[in-house]
Amino acid sequence: MRTLLATLISLSLLVWLSVIAMAADGAGTVRLGIEAVDSDLQYFDISLEPGESRELTVRFSNHGEIGTGASVFAANVYSLHGGGMGMGDIDAPRTGATEWLDLESTELELEPDESVEQAFTVAVPEDTDPGDYITAVVIQNTDPIGVGDDDERFDQTVRQGIAVAIDVPGDREPAMEFGEVRHSVSGGSSVIEVELDNTGNTNLRPAGNFVLQDAAGDELASTPIGLDTIYAGTGTVIEVTLTDELPPGDYFIDVAVEDEETGASASAEDLSFNVAAPEATPEPDDGLPGAVESVDDRLAGDPVLIAVIVGITAIIGIILFTAIVLIGRSRRSTTPSSVSAPVEPASTSSPASTPPEKPRKARSTIRQLSPSRRKHSPDSE
Template sequence: MPHALRARTTALLLVLAFLPLSLAGLVSPQPALATADAEQQPVELSLRPADQPGPYFALTMSPGESRELAVELGNQGTVPIEALTYAADAYTVINGGFGAKERGSSPTGTTEWVSYPTEVVELPTEQGITRAFSVTVPPGTEPGQYLTSLVLENNVAVEGSGDVALDQIVRQAIAVSIEVPGPSTPALAVHAASHSLAAERSVVDVAIANTGNTSLMPAGELLVRDADGTIVSRSDVAMDVVYARTSTQVRTTLAGALEPGEYTATLTVTDDATATAATGTDLRFTVAAPASAASTSTEAGELPPILQDEAGAGATSYFIGVIALLAVVIIVLLVRRRTQASPAVSRQG
């Protein structure tokens, strides 16, 4: 009798020992099966003038003049590609520099001088094709510098992979710069200031406009004062090119976050080549108080709590705890039963 009881006890304990592991395997999240997708080839496009030196078109043209030009569209990749090419408005990016608007944007201003229809082209492997286009400066155009762009990009987005997948459009853009001879009238203007937060740091933006007819490279200083007039930040400003007749922003990221309250910004910049200067003084902006991370209101306190651990670990621990408790109870019952049965066995002997 004791031997049979011990055998049953041992078998039951073995079952109980393996049961939590089985439940853990059922409850715990399993890794997703990997799929062997074909590796996509990188997009390697090129765009350059076909009939003049340099990386972009630099033209001098008079009002009413037309000119025939050509651009080379290239595919440096190892597979043929379907590419989209179009003319797009050029603009000045934040802190200066060249930018071209995206597909689907309506052409305005200088872009309307360019005869370059939007087209999808098939580019063979490691080859280029030449595409002709024309530029016509309207009669009566005032002197100065004008800018537009040509763009080449993959027509179909490259699908991303991984947990965070981003479809990719790879763009190549070149400037078409046109100078109409005549007097140069450089001018700058500084406008409003604003504030935002990025990665727990204050970002101060000040709007600036090149209201003249020539490109400038402003440099200078940005001061930030609190409501008492105390300077709380002083930053050097060195912009890239700000193109004629365009507006952008001077963006400065501070080392930390400004305290909530009222502030003013003063921006003073000068283009050394033309001695053109501009100042914006006491440009007001507000730093709002950060949103509360957690509400302590009665209404929020009445909401049901979330009793959930990451990746299902809470559920696994719960099942294992229940099984362990049952194991303890069963062992206690079996030991008590064995204790009660032992005297009877002795008397039979």
């Protein structure tokens, strides 16, 4: 009977560990793809006069091991920090060239290795000024995927996008200008950010130099600047990280950049910022520590996992209950009724348990195919 009990308990533990493994890996791998059909490039690059339109076709694919729901939509494009193509969220209102696409947001169900083609039209309004314009077509998994263990768990959205670059013929007027300066501290190092706006009507890819001075005019740092594409009508941020944290005081920046292809340039002298003295650290409070989030709260956001765990727990309970009943019957059949042995109470203790920390949430990075400038190779975010 003891052998039977050990077998049942081992089986229960095996089932439970299998459930945990499935919960960790059950999301599978999602690998979505997008490509421009009938294009020699990895993105769309077209030229349209005001009032003209053109039909394009895009192919959406699931290269993963499991079927998945996917959302496809047209997205606004902006310049990332340091340049390059960033794509807006599915819920963001459409602006600029994104309004020229008749591609509506759509939900797809893609099985492994399945591809779907979808046509859409780009129509340039008749009153459009000459210049470089850009928008994007995006595919992403509809439901985020939980990745990692309990201590390092986050939701992942797999997103792929391609650019739709539109050239409206006419004169180009390249221009740039600097904006505000900001200072922050990260990991014990000072981080200086300088805004740079592309105020012209053509894409730019500038480079230049950055010099930092203290209030006495002494040079503290000098570094070259190399930026990725800044799209027409958008802005970016030049970010310089120093090796140490700057002490409190006033500081000045001399910065200059130039786009080699167009000759557009911008410079600024004595851009200033102040590093304030750190505030005094308040005395620690002797109050009780904050409450730790309960396990029930953590599981509340995953009803499928809750249902699986409850079901498996019930099965394990039935197995253990059956084992206990069988052991009780065996003892009654082998012990004389006239003899009773005293049973000493068993001491039990429950080890203290601390609820796990709240899982951290994060968003996966994205990869997209984009033009570095009109008629050039695509940039990557």
